[in-house]
Amino acid sequence: MTRGNRRQLTIVGQREATLEGQTVSYILKRSPRANYARLEVRSETGLTVVIPERYKSAQIPSLLKEKSRWILRKLAEYGQAHILSHEKGIKSGDTIPYLGRDLEVVTEQAHGKADNVKLEQRRLVVSLGSQRSKVNLALEWWYREQAEKLIRKRADELCARLGVKYGRLTIRGVKTRWGSCSHKGNLNFNWKLIMAPEPVVEYVIIHELAHLKEMNHAKRFWELVAELCPRWRDHRRWLKAHEAGLATRLSVEK
Numbered sequence: 001m002t003r004g005n006r007r008q009l010t011i012v013g014q015r016e017a018t019l020e021g022q023t024v025s026y027i028l029k030r031s032p033r034a035n036y037a038r039l040e041v042r043s044e045t046g047l048t049v050v051i052p053e054r055y056k057s058a059q060i061p062s063l064l065k066e067k068s069r070w071i072l073r074k075l076a077e078y079g080q081a082h083i084l085s086h087e088k089g090i091k092s093g094d095t096i097p098y099l100g101r102d103l104e105v106v107t108e109q110a111h112g113k114a115d116n117v118k119l120e121q122r123r124l125v126v127s128l129g130s131q132r133s134k135v136n137l138a139l140e141w142w143y144r145e146q147a148e149k150l151i152r153k154r155a156d157e158l159c160a161r162l163g164v165k166y167g168r169l170t171i172r173g174v175k176t177r178w179g180s181c182s183h184k185g186n187l188n189f190n191w192k193l194i195m196a197p198e199p200v201v202e203y204v205i206i207h208e209l210a211h212l213k214e215m216n217h218a219k220r221f222w223e224l225v226a227e228l229c230p231r232w233r234d235h236r237r238w239l240k241a242h243e244a245g246l247a248t249r250l251s252v253e254k
Helices: 003-008 057-066 068-077 135-162 191-195 198-210 219-228 232-248
Strands: 010-019 022-031 038-042 046-052 095-098 101-109 116-120 123-128 169-172 179-181 187-190
Touching: 010 057, 010 068, 010 135, 022 057, 022 068, 038 068, 046 057, 046 068, 057 068, 095 135, 095 191, 101 135, 116 135, 123 135, 135 169, 135 187, 135 191, 135 198, 135 219, 179 198, 187 191, 187 198, 191 198, 191 232, 198 219, 198 232, 219 232
Parallel strands: 022 046, 101 123, 169 187
Antiparallel strands: 010 022, 038 046, 095 101, 116 123, 179 187
C-alpha cells in the first residue's frame, strides 16, 4: 500500500469478534480505493479489517468466521497480544498513569460515532461509540498513538545529537522489554513506556539510539548514554521498580 492510499483510509474504530471461542479485537477501517474487504495481521497493531466504502458492516462477522483459523494462527505467531480475556476492565473513576502522572478515566456515550479519547487537564475522557465498545481498547489505541508521536519526535531530535540514523521505528505491545535495536538499525518500543515519566521515556530512547553506534553494553556504550542522559542510572532503577505495575496496566491480554 502506498503512502497516498494510507491517507485515504478512515478509521471507524475498534470492534470485537468471537472466533472459535476466543474474543478477538480488531481495528475497522474504510477505504474509498478498496475494491474488496481484506484482512491484515501485524505484530504492532494486531488484526485490521479494511473494507470498501459500500461494504456493509453486517458482512464482517461471516468474513472473520471464514478466515478464523488463519487469523488466530497469525495472532498466535505474534504472542496473541490482541486476543482478549473476559476479565473486568478499566471503568469510569479509575486512574491510570500517563507520562508519570495519574489521570482519572471518565467515560461517556457517543452513540453512532467512533470511539475517541481526549486528555483534559488531569482526566482522560473516553467517548464510546456503542454499547459493545470497551474502555480498555479505546485507551490502548490512544496510548499507542501518543507513544508513536512522542517517541518518534524525540528519537529524531536525539539522532541529530548522536549523529546516527535509524531504519524503521515501530511501537509494539511486547511483554519482555521496553525497547530494542536490531542489527539492521530498526528500533522497537513498548507503547506502555508512555506511562512512565518523560525523562524515563527519553532514557530508553537514548539507550536504543546508542546501540546504533555500540551494539553491546560495554563501557563505551554507557559513556554514550551518559553524554545525553547523566541520570540514566536513576531512570533505569525507576523502570526496574515499576515495570511489573506498568506491564499490567491497560492490559487486554489473557
